[in-house]
Amino acid sequence: MDHTVVIPPDAQLAPLLRAYDRAVAAKHRQFFIGLAFMAGAFALACIGAEIDPGLFWEKLGNFTSYFNRLAHLDTGAVVLSDPAEWFWGLRRWTRLLGETLLMAYVGTVTGAVLAFCGCFLCSRNLVSSALLRIVIRRIFEICRTVPDIVFAMIFVAAFGLGALPGVMAIAIHTTGALGKLFSEVVENIDMKPVEGIAASGGSWVSQVRFGAVPQVLSNFASYAVLRFEINVRGAAVLGFVGAGGIGEELIVAIRKFFYSDVSAILVMIVVCVMLIDTLSEKLRHRLLAMDERP
Amino acid sequence: MTGHSPLRDAFLANRDRIADQHAALLDPGWRSRMGTIAIFGGGIVLYIASFFLLDMSLSNLIGGFRRLADIVGLMFPPTPETWSRFYLYLGAIGQTLSIAFLGTLLAAVLAVPMGFLAARNVVANRLVHLLARRSLDTIRSVDTLIWALIWINVVGLGPFAGVLAIMCSDFGAFGKLMSEAIETASDKPVEGILSTGGSRFAAIRFGVVPQILPVFASQILYYFESNTRSATIIGIVGAGGIGLHLSELIRVLEWQQAAFVILMVLVTVAAIDQISQRLRGAIIGRRR
Amino acid sequence: MLVIDGMSCVFGQTRAVNNVSLSIPRGAFVGVIGRSGAGKSTLLRALNRLVEPSEGRIHWDNEDVSSLSGRALRDWRRRCAMIFQQFNLVGRLDVLTNVLTGRLAHTPGWRSNLKLWSADDRAIAMAALDQLDIANLAPQRADNLSGGQQQRVAICRALVQEPDIILADEPVASLDPRNARIVMDALQRINRHYGMTVLCNLHSLDLAHAYCDRLVGMAAGRVVFDDVPAALTEAAARELYGMEADEVLDAAPTGATQPDGVPAGAASNASAM
Known part of the structure; x- marks a missing residue:
């Protein structure tokens, strides 16, 4: 078969290829500079984090044996052989898991309500006072940058052990996280309805209530549900610092080497989180579908 | 507020006919709102119940806020000391x-x-x-x-x-x-x-x-x-x-x-x- | 009577409205014409105070409405209802609620925000929809309606405000000719029936000739023509519209054969569909 592409003589081809190589070389140079930078950062980080591959290799056996122990009861039997013994604390753990879910719920609702109130006040298209906007934005930023567990530690010192500091920590973190997302949604709304309400004599609250809220509600709800999902995961570990929920039970089991308890609690947390993930995904799809024109 | 504009009178004049014709539409729609009310009501009830279930009392909250204010006071000025x-x-x-x-x-x-x-x-x-x-x-x-x-x-x-x-x-x-x-x-x-x-x-x-x-x-x-x-x-x-x-x-x-x-x-x-x-x-x- | 006295609106370097003085008696149907960017829209928005006038005064029956604020301003906006080119309805709310937002200035905030409208308000809103033959659309979401239907909903919202004057900003520019007629007929009927003052921005000379009993021509923010429609000669129109003249005047012949507006009865027939 004949070549359909006629290969031109070298004199003609070489400059073309050279031009291409030159153009690509610049990209390659950039890539290698980036790679060198990454390698440097990697080496620096290895020193910083006291990485010891030898240790890792040596201890890798521990990892498998750890999971092996997680899979066995104190009696030496495999956990699945005696589920009743494995989940001996089912009642108590279920209660604690329920407590964790409630903490996440109350924290999410409180945070979502606060974020809802604040987000309209820090949106450029609804509020003209730059001072008010900046103040609210800064508050949101601090609320979401400080990790919830740090808030929880401080609140435990103030409110004592229990669910209260955990709920407050979740609420504050949620306010910051949702406040940012909410205000982004509000800044992207169509302003024509708001103007329509203003033109017929509606007050600022009415403009927000009838012009803005109907446009953002389903988006807000979807974000809040997603946040609840994240908060359930977060609430499960708040007990590590004494802020209620199942975390306290888990950390005690880990510290005291009650291996089968650890695996039982972990299984419960994982199943619960996965269940909520699935439900929340369905719910969010439905919420966002409401937004589309039927 | 204005008392009675001709427009208002005109609109309300054939009120009965309109009420008859569009009775279904003029219904305040409690039934259609039932779902929304149930979801919101349930959510609020659960929220309030949670305070009891989680043992979060008002006195706890108030006392805690007082201590929290003290703690925040103690944080100032932030310093590493040395x-x-x-x-x-x-x-x-x-x-x-x-x-x-x-x-x-x-x-x-x-x-x-x-x-x-x-x-x-x-x-x-x-x-x-x-x-x-x-x-x-x-x-x-x-x-x-x-x-x-x-x-x-x-x-x-x-x-x-x-x-x-x-x-x-x-x-x-x-x-x-x-x-x-x-x-x-x-x-x-x-x-x-x-x-x-x-x-x-x-x-x-x-x-x-x-x-x-x-x-x-x-x-x-x-x-x-x-x-x-x-x-x-x-x-x-x-x-x-x-x-x-x-x-x-x-x-x-x-x-x-x-x-x-x-x-x-x-x-x-x-x-x-x-x-x-x-x-x-x-x-x-x-x-x- | 609406009296505009030396009003200007300045945005940065541009004077969108430049020293406009007009007086509009009650019950008039005034068309504001001119090419795009002539300041027609800004003039109307300034009257409703969606845009702050930079200079000049606006009086309604000897009351200075250009200096109002807060509650008094909201009451003025209630009295001068606005109709927009893009309807400015709340798409996700149903039609009846959209009309009821016209009652906001009549309703205490806590009631309206919980959507606890009084029976009177609901009856008024329904009657307004009924008058424009769209009562059957009341429970539908506003963004499911056609453009013509949405604009009629917007007119209902304006009517239930119980306004003294209706400002219509290019009310038919996004509608097809048939729907444009329906909407303009409705405005005319309101004007004739209730003696409502209507100030209407129109791009189409054809419609302006057919419906208005006075035309105000604007160019570069100034009023350059103010007379009955018959006085607007083709030469004057060409000057007013400049580059856009051919596009606007092409449609003129149909306007010329049109007698003075469509009788009110014909309007409801047309809108019954």
């Missing part, structure tokens, strides 16, 4: 960043093969990708702090356990993201490569990878950002970084130093946010 402590905290912040960086990088590297395995359009075998998906979900649903506790049992206290913890929890998230990116990648370039007689591997290498690379790179940066936050807290359980100092300071009620450390964390996170935002902009912008 320079040597300042350098100690600075080093710990460096360690935190190292943990976040290494954890993210390792997770990303490990997630690449897993992502392809879990993508429906790459691995045709339903069982394989379902299994891959489920195990990714399981890994993802365990919090970083729990992973840290597990790794501490394996490699001992220290930042190494932290790196492995971040790696594990991100591996799940990255794998999922990666597989989703692959699944939503356009089929057209793949068809193009296959139509020239390329192999299945070549189709992935030249058809899929160039599409997902920028998306994935920007996701890695985003996770590095959020891992900086996570890495600040894994020290609480003993897995290295600034969290160890922070939890210790709070435990011994050294509020001024604790406030200083929190400020350091805020500044660091803000700086990393800025840098990664710029980089992400550059990556997405350049490739498009």
Whole structure:
């Protein structure tokens, strides 16, 4: 078969290829500079984090044996052989898991309500006072940058052990996280309805209530549900610092080497989180579908 | 307010006829609102009930706020007290960043093969990708702090356990993201490569990878950002970084130093946010 | 009577409205014409105070409405209802609620925000919809309606405000000719029936000739023509519209054969569909 592409003589081809190589070389140079930078950062980080591959290799056996122990009861039997013994604390753990879910719920609702109130006040298209906007934005930023567990530690010192500091920590973190997302949604709304309400004599609250809220509600709800999902995961570990929920039970089991308890609690947390993930995904799809024109 | 305008009178004049004609439409619609009312009512009842179920009393709340105000008062002015402590905290912040960086990088590297395995359009075998998906979900649903506790049992206290913890929890998230990116990648370039007689591997290498690379790179940066936050807290359980100092300071009620450390964390996170935002902009912008 | 006295609206370097003085008696149907960017829209928005006039005064029956604020301003906006080119309805709310937002200035905030409208308000809103033959659409979401239907909903919202004057900003510019007629007929009927003052921006000379009993021509923010429609010669129109003249005047012949507006009865027939 004949070549359909006629290969031109070298004199003609070489400059073309050279031009291409030159153009690509610049990209390659950039890539290698980036790679060198990454390698440097990697080496620096290895020193910083006291990485010891030898240790890792040596201890890798521990990892498998750890999971092996997680899979066995104190009696030496495999956990699945005696589920009743494995989940001996089912009642108590279920209660604690329920407590964790409630903490996440109350924290999410409180945070979502606060974020809802604040987000309209820090949106450029609804509020003209730059001072008010900046103040609210800064508050949101601090609320979401400080990790919830740090808030929880401080609140435990103030409110004592229990669910209260955990709920407050979740609420504050949620306010910051949702406040940012909410205000982004509000800044992207169509302003024509708001103007329509203003033109017929509606007050600022009415403009927000009838012009803005109907446009953002389903988006807000979807974000809040997603946040609840994240908060359930977060609430499960708040007990590590004494802020209620199942975390306290888990950390005690880990510290005291009650291996089968650890695996039982972990299984419960994982199943619960996965269940909520699935439900929340369905719910969010439905919420966002409401937004589309039927 | 105006009393009676001619317009109002005109509208209300044939009120009865309109009420008759559109009775169904004029109904206040309690029934149609029933669902909304039930959901909201249920939500509010559960909210209030939670306060009792969780043992959160008003007196507790008020007393706590008084103490909280005291604590906030004690935080001012934030100070590290001595320079040597300042350098100690600075080093710990460096360690935190190292943990976040290494954890993210390792997770990303490990997630690449897993992502392809879990993508429906790459691995045709339903069982394989379902299994891959489920195990990714399981890994993802365990919090970083729990992973840290597990790794501490394996490699001992220290930042190494932290790196492995971040790696594990991100591996799940990255794998999922990666597989989703692959699944939503356009089929057209793949068809193009296959139509020239390329192999299945070549189709992935030249058809899929160039599409997902920028998306994935920007996701890695985003996770590095959020891992900086996570890495600040894994020290609480003993897995290295600034969290160890922070939890210790709070435990011994050294509020001024604790406030200083929190400020350091805020500044660091803000700086990393800025840098990664710029980089992400550059990556997405350049490739498009 | 609406009296505009030396009003200007300045945005940065541009004077969108430049020293406009007009007086509009009650019950008039005044058309504001001119090419796009002549300042027609800004003039109307300034009257409703959606845009702050930079200079000059606006009086309604000897009351200075250009200096109002807060509650008094909202009451003025209630009295000068606005109709927009893009309807400015709340797409995700149903039609009846959209009309009821015209009652906001009549309703205490806590009631309206919980959507606890009084029976009177609901009856008024329904009657307004009924008058424009769209009562059957009341429970539908506003963004499911056609453009013509949405504009009629917007007119209902304006009517239930119980206004003294209706400001219509290009009310038919996004509608097809048939719907444009329906909407303009409705405005005319309101004007004739209730003696409502209507100030209407129109791009189409054809419609302006057919419906208005006075035309105000604007160019570069100034009033350059103010007379009965018959006085607008083709030469004057060409000057007013400049580059856009051919596009506007092409449609003129149909306008010329049109007698003075469509009788009110014909309007309801047309809108019954």
